[in-house]
Amino acid sequence: MQSLYDNHNKHLNASSVSPRLFRHLLIIAMVGFSTIWAIDVSSGLISSFDARAYPICLIAFALMYALSIITKLNHQCLHFMTYFIVAGYLTSSSMWHHAAPNGQFSNAAQWLGLNYVIAYLFLEVKKAAPTTIIVFTVTIIGHFAVLIQQQSFSDTLGVVLNIAIAHLIYIFLLWTVIRLRIKTDKAAARADMLENYAYVDLLTRILNRRGLEKVFSELRLDTEEQKQNYAILIIDIDYFKQVNDTYGHVIGDKVLSHIAAKLSRVIHPNDLLGRWGGEEFLVLTLNRTPQQVMTLAENVRAGVSHLIIDDITGITVSIGIAYSNEAHSNHDVFKIADKRLYAAKQAGRNIIRAND
Numbered sequence: 001m002q003s004l005y006d007n008h009n010k011h012l013n014a015s016s017v018s019p020r021l022f023r024h025l026l027i028i029a030m031v032g033f034s035t036i037w038a039i040d041v042s043s044g045l046i047s048s049f050d051a052r053a054y055p056i057c058l059i060a061f062a063l064m065y066a067l068s069i070i071t072k073l074n075h076q077c078l079h080f081m082t083y084f085i086v087a088g089y090l091t092s093s094s095m096w097h098h099a100a101p102n103g104q105f106s107n108a109a110q111w112l113g114l115n116y117v118i119a120y121l122f123l124e125v126k127k128a129a130p131t132t133i134i135v136f137t138v139t140i141i142g143h144f145a146v147l148i149q150q151q152s153f154s155d156t157l158g159v160v161l162n163i164a165i166a167h168l169i170y171i172f173l174l175w176t177v178i179r180l181r182i183k184t185d186k187a188a189a190r191a192d193m194l195e196n197y198a199y200v201d202l203l204t205r206i207l208n209r210r211g212l213e214k215v216f217s218e219l220r221l222d223t224e225e226q227k228q229n230y231a232i233l234i235i236d237i238d239y240f241k242q243v244n245d246t247y248g249h250v251i252g253d254k255v256l257s258h259i260a261a262k263l264s265r266v267i268h269p270n271d272l273l274g275r276w277g278g279e280e281f282l283v284l285t286l287n288r289t290p291q292q293v294m295t296l297a298e299n300v301r302a303g304v305s306h307l308i309i310d311d312i313t314g315i316t317v318s319i320g321i322a323y324s325n326e327a328h329s330n331h332d333v334f335k336i337a338d339k340r341l342y343a344a345k346q347a348g349r350n351i352i353r354a355n356d
């Protein structure tokens with residue numbers, strides 16, 4: 001159960017951009033850059049910087065797209081490279097347009113906020129935070145270095161402070177949104193974990209009765225359209241009260257968990273195992289012939305009888321088996337298996353019963 005929770009925590013740090021979404025975003029970026037390029041060219045206002053930068057960016061995006069399809073390259077690495085292209089273009093474009101020989105007015109700076117939004121969208125939170133700080137520092141120092149060559153110190157400071165304040169607000173707001181998302185994700189992970197606890201028997205670490213019933217209903221064993229071929233095995237430890245009375249409850253618990261572990265090893269990975277109650281376990285096995293079911297039951301019976309738990313030997317189980325074709329509902333199949341278990345007990349225990 002712990003690993004389940006850890007898994008959720010790992011996801012909190014991961015970027016939520018799937019490879020498919022990543023490729024969609026790349027297409028949007030390519031369409032966006034091409035459109036702006038076409039507009040700039042047709043209006044005759046394209047700067048020498050953009051005339052070189054647009055095709056370079058487009059080729060880089062196309063390369064990222066191809067890499068994301070053909071290589072097994074870590075997607076975080078692709079996200080980072082793509083972010084580097086976008087942030088590199090936006091920051092250098094804004095600085096170039098602020099330089100003296102390049103004209104009086106530019107709206108390149110208005111796009112700079114995207115650097116922070118994209119960082120939090122593409123990168124893991126742990127990487128996005130330092131990345132935004134680096135981008136912020138480069139932006140401020142870069143613009144200061146460019147502006148100071150043509151403006152007075154106080155004018156430069158005014159512009160740079162303006163950019164810095166706007167960008168800090170961007171970063172703060174995004175960080176707040178991310179913190180809220182982490183909080184919500186953690187609450188959801190916790191709720192999931194608690195729900196899973198509710199379906200697992202903490203002593204034996206297998207499904208409890210509630211968990212079994214949940215899986216039964218999810219498998220929709222009884223529905224007409226997909227009537228399943230299955231068998232139910234009810235496995236009950238013989239004279240378990242004596243184990244408790246002789247060795248105490250703690251050892252009794254140990255016997256229960258060892259038997260559960262043995263059952264887990266004997267059954268097929270596709271079989272369903274759970275603790276139905278007290279000293280009773282249940283196995284649901286799908287699409288097996290009666291012969292295979294009997295072999296499974298015999299493996300369980302023999303396997304348990306060979307167990308040695310804290311020097312205790314001779315522990316046995318009785319097993320009642322019923323098949324899906326013997327009744328109309330899962331409930332009735334269960335009742336038949338229970339009746340056969342009772343018969344096995346009456347017949348002396350350490351016995352398997354699969355018919356009346």
Ligand SMILES: Nc1nc2c(ncn2[C@@H]2O[C@H](COP(=O)(O)OP(=O)(O)OP(=O)(O)O)[C@@H](O)[C@H]2O)c(=O)[nH]1
Nearest residue numbers: 236237238239240241242244249252253278279345
């Ligand atoms: N240690 C321990 N004992 C349990 C637990 N749940 C049920 N039991 C014990 O299981 C025993 C079941 O006893 P009975 O129903 O008389 O069955 P039995 O002694 O196994 O006899 P048969 O089933 O007829 O062979 C009782 O002593 C319960 O206290 C548990 O979680 N831990």
